Amino acid sequence: IVIFDGKTRVYSLLGYPVEHSFSPAMQNAAFKSAGLNSVYVPFSPESEKLAAAIAGIRALGIAGANVTVPHKEAVIPLLDNLTEIAMTYGAVNTIVNRGGSLTGHNTDGEGFIQALKKDCGFDPAGGTAVVFGAGGAARAVALALARSGCPGMALVNRSTAKAEKIAGFVCEAIGVQAEVFEWKAGNKELAVWAQKAALMVNCTSIGMSGGAEAAFPLPDELPGSGQLAYDVVYNPTHTVFMQRAERNGAATANGLSMLLRQGALSFEFWTGLTAPLEVMRNALELR
Numbered sequence: 431i432v433i434f435d436g437k438t439r440v441y442s443l444l445g446y447p448v449e450h451s452f453s454p455a456m457q458n459a460a461f462k463s464a465g466l467n468s469v470y471v472p473f474s475p476e477s478e479k480l481a482a483a484i485a486g487i488r489a490l491g492i493a494g495a496n497v498t499v500p501h502k503e504a505v506i507p508l509l510d511n512l513t514e515i516a517m518t519y520g521a522v523n524t525i526v527n528r529g530g531s532l533t534g535h536n537t538d539g540e541g542f543i544q545a546l547k548k549d550c551g552f553d554p555a556g557g558t559a560v561v562f563g564a565g566g567a568a569r570a571v572a573l574a575l576a577r578s579g580c581p582g583m584a585l586v587n588r589s590t591a592k593a594e595k596i597a598g599f600v601c602e603a604i605g606v607q608a609e610v611f612e613w614k615a616g617n618k619e620l621a622v623w624a625q626k627a628a629l630m631v632n633c634t635s636i637g638m639s640g641g642a643e644a645a646f647p648l649p650d651e652l653p654g655s656g657q658l659a660y661d662v663v664y665n666p667t668h669t670v671f672m673q674r675a676e677r678n679g680a681a682t683a684n685g686l687s688m689l690l691r692q693g694a695l696s697f698e699f700w701t702g703l704t705a706p707l708e709v710m711r712n713a714l715e716l717r
């Protein structure tokens with residue numbers, strides 16, 4: 431039995447919706463394993479209630495929070511400070527409350543890079559990358575790859591204007607070239623580019639609904655042997671993008687490792703302790 435008392439430190443998740451989130455299981459397992467009198471609770475304020483939710487963090491002395499879709503950008507003006515990385519990403523996924531002053535961090539990008547390096551044995555500086563999507567996850571992944579030495583990347587999206595925006599930002603902020611390709615079947619220029627890439631990352635929500643394999647605008651043989659196909663989607667654990675890549679002999683991974691690593695970094699910012707990684711990983715894998 432967990433007993434909370436007047437000294438319990440409360441952490442929260444702010445998103446809309448949050449029912450699907452694996453973070454409460456992961457963070458509560460970490461607190462328990464570290465022997466901390468702390469608890470992590472999900473809340474789902476709609477966009478128009480975000481300012482009140484942040485005021486609530488201050489008023490109730492909530493020690494920290496994770497922020498997820500759709501609040502990662504909107505929360506910025508409501509905070510007192512931003513880390514340089516959160517500023518570069520233009521998005522916050524972690525809030526630390528120190529004596530009433532709220533600092534916004536971003537652990538998504540670093541979490542992704544750690545997942546590549548430590549869980550997939552992949553060096554982001556080792557070759558070019560193709561990123562599918564141009565939403566929040568794609569922006570974090572593209573920036574993180576560029577910051578970690580990726581020599582160049584292709585951004586593929588239905589709305590090319592959104593991809594152009596990320597490409598411009600990656601070039602301006604980090605000086606890495608990003609080419610934009612339209613998401614359309616039989617895109618030959620993309621096929622040539624993708625053939626040479628070391629990494630392909632699905633940052634669209636396609637795998638979540640399943641059954642949309644044919645939608646990837648790649649020749650059948652890609653992703654293929656010698657390439658890593660990383661899907662930021664983790665539910666289902668074996669996504670359509672991964673299944674396609676596996677059939678072609680590519681290495682594959684789902685987004686659980688990114689979720690784990692970004693969560694471990696949040697835990698470390700909140701507590702100053704080393705995150706109990708294996709406990710957190712087990713909590714995710716049991717979901």
Ligand code: NDP
Nearest residue numbers: 563564565566567568588589633634635662663685688689
């Ligand atoms: P957004 O809503 O910001 O972006 C969604 C992207 O998917 C857009 O680029 C959109 O294209 C594209 N897309 C959606 N449906 C289709 C389709 N049928 N065909 C082609 N493109 C499509 O979402 P996020 O970037 O925040 O999240 C994307 C996924 O990443 C989610 O599944 C989320 O759960 C996961 N995620 C995982 C994380 C982890 O830690 N593992 C962290 C963050 C996110 P368009 O712009 O043309 O509409």
